[in-house]
Amino acid sequence: xxxxxxxxxxxLLVSVSVSTAASDLAEGIADIGRPATAAEIAAWDxxxxxxxxxLPAGSGTAEEGEELWLEKCAFCHGDxxxxxxxxSPLVLGSVTEDDMESGRVAALTDPAVVRTTLMKVSTLSxxxxxxxxxxxxxxxxxxxxxxxxxxxxxxxxxxxxxxxxFELSNETIEDVQAIMPNRNGMTTDHGLWSVxxxxxxxxxxxxxxxxxxxxxxxxIPAYAMNAHGNLxxxxxxxxxxxxxxxxPDAEGSTDAEGSTDxxxxxxxPTDLLASNGCSACHQQQGRLIGPSxxxxxxxxxxxDQARYLQxxxxxxxxxxxxxxxxxxxxxVDDAALEIxxxxxxx
Amino acid sequence: xTDTYERAQLRPAPESFLDPKLSNEIAADGVDERRRGxxxxxxxxxxxxxSGASVAADDPDIVNVPAWxxxxxxSVATNPYGLPSKYEANxxxxxxxxxxxxxxxxxxxxxxxxxxxxxxxxxxxFERHHQxxxxxxxxxxxxxxxxxxxxxxxxxxxxxxxxxxxxxxxFIECGANTALEWGNSAVPTVQYTHGMLSGSEFTGVPxxxxxERAGYDRKNATVILAEGADxxxxxxxxxxxxxxxxVLVAYGQNGEMLRPENGYPLRLVVPGVQGVSWVKWLxxxxxxxxxxxxxxxxxxxxxxxxxxMQRQYTAIQEAKSVITSPSGGQKMLSRGYCCITGLAxxxxxxxxxxxxxxxxxxxxxxxxxxxxxxxxALTRFNIDWGWDGREALLQxxxxxxxxxxxxxxxxxxxxxxxRSIYHNNAIQTWRLNPSGEVxxxxxx
Numbered sequence: 201x202x203x204x205x206x207x208x209x210x211x212l213l214v215s216v217s218v219s220t221a222a223s224d225l226a227e228g229i230a231d232i233g234r235p236a237t238a239a240e241i242a243a244w245d246x247x248x249x250x251x252x253x254x255l256p257a258g259s260g261t262a263e264e265g266e267e268l269w270l271e272k273c274a275f276c277h278g279d280x281x282x283x284x285x286x287x288s289p290l291v292l293g294s295v296t297e298d299d300m301e302s303g304r305v306a307a308l309t310d311p312a313v314v315r316t317t318l319m320k321v322s323t324l325s326x327x328x329x330x331x332x333x334x335x336x337x338x339x340x341x342x343x344x345x346x347x348x349x350x351x352x353x354x355x356x357x358x359x360x361x362x363x364x365x366f367e368l369s370n371e372t373i374e375d376v377q378a379i380m381p382n383r384n385g386m387t388t389d390h391g392l393w394s395v396x397x398x399x400x401x402x403x404x405x406x407x408x409x410x411x412x413x414x415x416x417x418x419x420i421p422a423y424a425m426n427a428h429g430n431l432x433x434x435x436x437x438x439x440x441x442x443x444x445x446x447x448p449d450a451e452g453s454t455d456a457e458g459s460t461d462x463x464x465x466x467x468x469p470t471d472l473l474a475s476n477g478c479s480a481c482h483q484q485q486g487r488l489i490g491p492s493x494x495x496x497x498x499x500x501x502x503x504d505q506a507r508y509l510q511x512x513x514x515x516x517x518x519x520x521x522x523x524x525x526x527x528x529x530x531x532v533d534d535a536a537l538e539i540x541x542x543x544x545x546x
Numbered sequence: 547x548t549d550t551y552e553r554a555q556l557r558p559a560p561e562s563f564l565d566p567k568l569s570n571e572i573a574a575d576g577v578d579e580r581r582r583g584x585x586x587x588x589x590x591x592x593x594x595x596x597s598g599a600s601v602a603a604d605d606p607d608i609v610n611v612p613a614w615x616x617x618x619x620x621s622v623a624t625n626p627y628g629l630p631s632k633y634e635a636n637x638x639x640x641x642x643x644x645x646x647x648x649x650x651x652x653x654x655x656x657x658x659x660x661x662x663x664x665x666x667x668x669x670x671x672f673e674r675h676h677q678x679x680x681x682x683x684x685x686x687x688x689x690x691x692x693x694x695x696x697x698x699x700x701x702x703x704x705x706x707x708x709x710x711x712x713x714x715x716x717f718i719e720c721g722a723n724t725a726l727e728w729g730n731s732a733v734p735t736v737q738y739t740h741g742m743l744s745g746s747e748f749t750g751v752p753x754x755x756x757x758e759r760a761g762y763d764r765k766n767a768t769v770i771l772a773e774g775a776d777x778x779x780x781x782x783x784x785x786x787x788x789x790x791x792x793v794l795v796a797y798g799q800n801g802e803m804l805r806p807e808n809g810y811p812l813r814l815v816v817p818g819v820q821g822v823s824w825v826k827w828l829x830x831x832x833x834x835x836x837x838x839x840x841x842x843x844x845x846x847x848x849x850x851x852x853x854x855m856q857r858q859y860t861a862i863q864e865a866k867s868v869i870t871s872p873s874g875g876q877k878m879l880s881r882g883y884c885c886i887t888g889l890a891x892x893x894x895x896x897x898x899x900x901x902x903x904x905x906x907x908x909x910x911x912x913x914x915x916x917x918x919x920x921x922x923a924l925t926r927f928n929i930d931w932g933w934d935g936r937e938a939l940l941q942x943x944x945x946x947x948x949x950x951x952x953x954x955x956x957x958x959x960x961x962x963x964x965r966s967i968y969h970n971n972a973i974q975t976w977r978l979n980p981s982g983e984v985x986x987x988x989x990x
Binding site: 245305306308311320322323340385387390395397402403408409412416418427431433438443444446474477479527528531 | 613614617620633636657676677697733735737738755758759773777787788791829832834836838840844845850852854859876879884893907908909950951956961965973983985988990
């Protein structure tokens with residue numbers, strides 16, 4: 201009755217050669233995963249394609265969107281969508297009437313012009329989809345459908361694509377797509393979509409006495425060498441390739457032990473007991489290999505034995521608690537030693 | 547810039563005792579058996595010379611037995627999840643100041659200059675988020691397949707982890723890796739020029755299996771849409787051929803679960819394709835018959851050409867390589883033997899050959915590929931070199947299994963201009979100065 205059992209186990213033996221036996225396997229795993237419900241699909245399938253497949257019905261005008269924009273969007277994008285403070289501008293830059301006519305924004309060829317969203321984007325669905333799924337920045341997916349329409353309309357009106365009173369809706373959105381400034385500005389004529397695409401530029405295979413210009417045309421100016429911080433602190437400070445000290449004030453900062461950024465916050469006594477190996481032989485209550493910390497504390501209670509204890513820890517010893525010798529704990533650093541002993545003396 | 551180099555010369559490495567003739571031979575032709583023998587001889591002489599030189603040369607780290615040799619070490623499980631040595635604290639992901647105005651839509655770069663082999667430790671895997679990262683409760687995470695399928699399906703993590711899995715080693719490179727370098731040398735080290743690159747072993751379920759399970763429309767489906775569960779719910783369109791070939795719905799990375807920054811508990815692995823398509827916190831795959839023109843396929847991740855046209859749906863990461871040591875911001879401590887090392891990779895297949903030039907591309911020598919050489923995976927290369935102390939222009943170039951060779955920067959920009967942001971796979975040049983300092987430069 202489980203007719204798929206045999207092919208499935210056969211497939212598993214050859215470590216899942218999916219390409220040859222996928223169908224058998226798919227049958228074998230037919231009870232793993234369950235059908236999605238209509239409500240589940242509706243909740244998650246929110247994408248809108250360039251042909252507006254997936255676009256929910258609704259509408260909004262720029263006039264309606266303005267208030268919402270100022271409340272939820274202007275903080276990052278500016279009142280007019282032209283801010284460069286947090287993100288690249290959405291609607292600044294040069295879109296001409298000729299561009300609107302041709303559907304190609306000519307200013308994209310001008311290196312001096314900042315590329316804005318409305319200059320680049322060819323498909324209006326992209327803007328609707330993205331605002332709907334990811335905006336506002338700190339509260340994604342909180343907008344109502346009509347609010348998304350109104351905000352898209354406001355953005356388009358800022359870029360003079362539509363009038364402020366234009367009602368953007370699932371009925372009218374295709375009319376606006378037809379006048380998007382850069383609607384013809386995309387190409388898929390390149391070799392990078394599929395693995396077997398044809399490359400547009402291939403390097404030389406010359407191996408000796410190649411005719412190349414080895415003039416250095418660009419390097420990082422000395423004043424900018426420290427713009428990413430002291431490079432000496434960004435590589436291993438030992439080995440054949442240490443870093444260049446680019447911060448004159450950081451001289452000596454590469455010393456592994458001395459660098460201040462390595463010093464952690466003061467650790468708790470119990471952490472230190474564990475990290476320094478004390479708890480390998482001592483526990484809080486009851487004998488392990490050595491006496492418990494409670495016993496030690498009781499023996500030295502009320503006595504000024506800090507120095508003695510420090511010495512004992514550092515140098516080790518035997519005879520005080522029995523014949524088992526305590527090794528010298530030379531690895532306990534001074535700060536840790538002080539914390540542990542003061543804790544023991546409490 | 548400082549006297550590190552001079553100080554270092556006070557105790558030269560034994561390798562510096564090469565005679566200039568041997569050094570030049572190695573520089574020109576590499577190390578063969580004869581030269582390897584001479585190298586060993588020179589080294590032995592140097593070492594003997596040092597030990598016989600003076601009593602003061604006794605190394606205090608030897609003669610004074612160090613503290614760690616005279617004390618009890620720490621307990622097992624002192625760090626229940628192990629951490630790197632405190633001496634490795636410099637080796638971390640770093641941001642490039644001024645690159646972005648917000649830290650949630652930003653990049654932290656992998657420290658390639660300090661790494662070995664072909665695997666990036668998960669904690670050093672580069673980060674690129676579009677709206678911050680989230681740490682999702684795996685018990686509440688769901689994965690849906692819908693669209694052009696017979697039965698839209700929902701999977702829990704338990705379902706997915708119950709399915710037959712595969713583990714594959716692949717590189718992931720952001721499409722914008724090296725973007726800052728299109729026009730001029732802009733950032734000082736390989737961490738910033740090439741550090742949106744990592745290599746991992748990923749474990750998960752082949753997407754093809756899940757598409758079969760859902761009964762995808764073989765006749766009409768041309769693409770899939772992948773969508774994240776984070777705030778941005780990022781979407782990307784992926785070629786159906788890729789989706790059926792080697793794409794994984796992955797939960798494992800380097801033997802453990804994915805890190806939250808890398809999409810825990812589920813991400814798409816799209817070998818050979820730019821990182822933005824490896825959707826993190828993956829919640830949904832939709833099967834479709836037309837591309838989706840997502841924000842990161844229309845407003846970003848489009849490659850602007852000199853004629854103002856934008857290339858859309860540029861996915862494949864073409865073959866690329868870079869020398870990671872010695873590299874920009876590092877300093878050579880001594881002349882003589884130097885192992886030049888780096889990484890090569892190709893989104894179209896495997897690395898066939900890596901060549902290295904020390905004279906700015908006039909002459910090239912083939913480097914050793916350190917195995918395993920895997921398709922769409924980082925490949926480590928090494929080459930022996932003897933530095934004679936003069937200025938050198940270090941470059942590497944890769945040829946992949948399709949016969950494609952990595953282009954020079956002038957060749958690439960002649961076609962694509964300098965404003966396309968994405969897919970800069972040009973040959974990188976490092977200038978090694980006589981001072982030993984290495985810097986990022988570009989050539990005519």
